[in-house]
Amino acid sequence: MNHAAIDTGVKNVNKIDVPESWKTATGSDLTITREIDCDRPELKKFVEDVMYPIAHQKGDDLPVSTFSSVEDGTFPQGSAAYEKRGVAVNAPKWIPENCIQCNQCAYVCPHAVVRPFVLDENDMTKAPDGYKTMPMTGKGCDKFKYAINLSVKDCYGCDICANVCPPGKKGKSALVMEPLHTQLDEQKRYDWAFANVLEKPEVEAAFKKETVKGSQFLQPLLEFSGACAGCGETPYAKLITQLYGDRMYIANSTGCSSIWGGNAPATPYTVNRDGKGPTWCNSLFEDTAEFGYGMMLGVTQRRAKVASTLEKIASKCGDADLVAAAKEWLASKDDGDGSKIASKKLEAALDKCKGDCCGDDIKFLNSNRDMFVKKSIWAFGGDGWAYDIGFGGLDHVLASGEDINILVFDTEVYSNTGGQSSKASQIGQVAQFAAVGKGIDKKDLASMMIAAYPYVYVAQIAMGASQKQTIDAIVEAESYPGPSIIIAYSPCVAHGMKGGLGISHEQTKRAVDAGYWHNFRYDPRLKAEGKSAFKLDSKAPTSSYVDFINDETRYTSLKVLFPERAEQLFKQAAKTAEEKYKILEKYQDMY
Ligand SMILES: Cc1ncc(C[n+]2csc(CCOP(=O)(O)OP(=O)(O)O)c2C)c(N)n1
Ligand code: SF4
Ligand code: SF4
Ligand code: SF4
Numbered sequence: 099m100n101h102a103a104i105d106t107g108v109k110n111v112n113k114i115d116v117p118e119s120w121k122t123a124t125g126s127d128l129t130i131t132r133e134i135d136c137d138r139p140e141l142k143k144f145v146e147d148v149m150y151p152i153a154h155q156k157g158d159d160l161p162v163s164t165f166s167s168v169e170d171g172t173f174p175q176g177s178a179a180y181e182k183r184g185v186a187v188n189a190p191k192w193i194p195e196n197c198i199q200c201n202q203c204a205y206v207c208p209h210a211v212v213r214p215f216v217l218d219e220n221d222m223t224k225a226p227d228g229y230k231t232m233p234m235t236g237k238g239c240d241k242f243k244y245a246i247n248l249s250v251k252d253c254y255g256c257d258i259c260a261n262v263c264p265p266g267k268k269g270k271s272a273l274v275m276e277p278l279h280t281q282l283d284e285q286k287r288y289d290w291a292f293a294n295v296l297e298k299p300e301v302e303a304a305f306k307k308e309t310v311k312g313s314q315f316l317q318p319l320l321e322f323s324g325a326c327a328g329c330g331e332t333p334y335a336k337l338i339t340q341l342y343g344d345r346m347y348i349a350n351s352t353g354c355s356s357i358w359g360g361n362a363p364a365t366p367y368t369v370n371r372d373g374k375g376p377t378w379c380n381s382l383f384e385d386t387a388e389f390g391y392g393m394m395l396g397v398t399q400r401r402a403k404v405a406s407t408l409e410k411i412a413s414k415c416g417d418a419d420l421v422a423a424a425k426e427w428l429a430s431k432d433d434g435d436g437s438k439i440a441s442k443k444l445e446a447a448l449d450k451c452k453g454d455c456c457g458d459d460i461k462f463l464n465s466n467r468d469m470f471v472k473k474s475i476w477a478f479g480g481d482g483w484a485y486d487i488g489f490g491g492l493d494h495v496l497a498s499g500e501d502i503n504i505l506v507f508d509t510e511v512y513s514n515t516g517g518q519s520s521k522a523s524q525i526g527q528v529a530q531f532a533a534v535g536k537g538i539d540k541k542d543l544a545s546m547m548i549a550a551y552p553y554v555y556v557a558q559i560a561m562g563a564s565q566k567q568t569i570d571a572i573v574e575a576e577s578y579p580g581p582s583i584i585i586a587y588s589p590c591v592a593h594g595m596k597g598g599l600g601i602s603h604e605q606t607k608r609a610v611d612a613g614y615w616h617n618f619r620y621d622p623r624l625k626a627e628g629k630s631a632f633k634l635d636s637k638a639p640t641s642s643y644v645d646f647i648n649d650e651t652r653y654t655s656l657k658v659l660f661p662e663r664a665e666q667l668f669k670q671a672a673k674t675a676e677e678k679y680k681i682l683e684k685y686q687d688m689y
Contacts, residue, residue: 349480562606
């Protein structure tokens with residue numbers, strides 16, 4: 099087939115005359131002095147002075163003095179929003195009359211391009227021309243209008259949102275892909291909504307933020323990354339930032355997630371209206387869990403000092419308001435949302451306090467306000483990190499019993515370096531260093547952790563198979579006051595899905611239906627309640643394992659090169675998966 103394509107190409111070469119003037123063409127002046135409209139001075143300076151020149155291949159010309167505000171390597175968050183690459187061929191168009199307001203499009207978009215907005219009457223009077231809305235559904239929300247807006251210049255045209263959008267009213271989809279140039283006006287509408295439409299408390303009351311729909315009314319604090327179109331890693335990270343991004347620390351392993359997460363000079367992690375967003379850093383490929391552990395220890399020590407100072411204040415301070423605020427903070431300091439409310443009150447009391455009786459303590463508290471809100475500490479990385487190179491550290495950190503969350507993007511290969519086999523690769527899978535198909539089974543990291551450490555929260559998730567189980571696991575892991583690990587099935591270009599990554603959610607569902615991947619959760623808290631700690635979320639397989647893998651070139655390429663070995667390995671893989679499901683069923687009684 100490839101030879102025929104090449105031959106056809108050669109036969110159909112057409113001569114195109116280019117203008118004479120091109121012979122003497124000179125480069126245009128790429129010394130960029132483009133001004134951006136941005137109310138964050140540090141970001142404006144960075145984008146104009148650093149990001150744009152680098153993006154225009156002028157980085158080498160920048161004098162050292164340009165970096166005077168970022169000499170320690172800290173880049174301001176949110177610069178990716180100023181790239182506006184406009185690379186999609188087709189971008190989605192929203193058709194309100196078919197929309198059922200499920201928010202799934204926003205949930206799955208790998209690039210955070212799709213957002214639902216909720217408008218009140220006042221917003222509506224200011225909406226720009228052509229702004230489309232529909233009456234909002236939901237308890238207490240009938241006074242609002244609902245809109246889906248798209249930052250189309252950041253879209254990659256992956257199709258995932260349109261494929262996931264359910265056939266709504268009249269059986270028609272509410273998102274259709276149209277040529278990008280026909281959708282560019284939508285950018286103005288998105289920008290207007292982003293800047294002007296505020297969150298509505300009634301919406302949060304009607305739709306809990308820990309649900310698929312409710313989570314999508316929250317601002318993603320990871321947006322417009324440069325991951326491949328349709329990347330299966332980013333939607334998990336985006337969702338976590340929607341839930342916890344304003345109080346989150348991320349230690350990121352080297353791999354795709356450190357590249358789409360921090361592809362200098364642009365930074366896709368961003369901040370909310372209060373200037374709060376994830377603190378993110380990449381150390382090395384091999385030490386991410388330890389790096390996150392260090393972040394956790396630093397935060398724990400600093401917060402412990404804040405707590406002991408407030409205990410002192412609560413017992414001896416003469417400012418009654420401050421004493422009340424200190425007591426409230428001490429009671430809720432370990433509760434994410436509760437600590438936010440208590441911290442606001444504490445800051446207000448500190449603003450009013452003159453420090454007459456507890457001067458040094460007040461000074462200390464004022465200089466440690468960033469520690470008031472409880473932090474959500476995460477280590478992110480791929481399977482190459484978690485299963486192989488960083489496993490020793492990951493094991494050590496989970497064994498510590500400390501409150502830290504680990505998210506593994508399981509693409510079943512080292513994606514960022516071209517697809518080398520890892521211990522997460524499956525039997526029969528072709529990858530670099532497994533050119534004849536991997537001969538042995540995938541390492542069962544989740545079972546190892548469950549068996550070794552009864553006090554660790556462990557989950558396997560696959561967003562395409564269950565959006566609900568994904569968010570449930572994330573919420574449980576984050577709220578568990580001990581170590582947690584979530585292993586997330588992440589479709590990747592390296593899988594060679596025959597329909598492309600646009601169908602990755604359907605394909606992931608097939609992976610679970612065929613027993614290729616299993617979703618489950620092990621929550622130590624349930625044991626304490628006298629229940630089984632292990633919940634097998636995947637049903638028994640209902641379709642053929644081999645049919646599923648036959649739709650991905652990481653497997654079918656083995657059939658082309660080594661058909662007999664392929665047949666033998668695929669059979670072995672299917673049998674192993676079947677046995678694995680039976681073992682998982684037993685876990686429900688064992689744990
Ligand atoms: C010690 C070390 N070895 C090798 C590398 C090169 N390297 C960078 S990322 C990477 C692969 C990462 O794979 P994985 O952890 O699975 O993450 P993914 O890219 O799949 O998200 C490798 C081998 C490195 N940075 N450090
Ligand atoms: S096509 Fe892909 S990148 Fe574009 S909005 Fe839809 S899901 Fe997002
Ligand atoms: S997925 Fe489709 S139906 Fe659901 S909110 Fe998005 S556009 Fe509307
Ligand atoms: S190579 Fe795979 S994991 Fe990496 S950005 Fe692309 S799709 Fe995502």
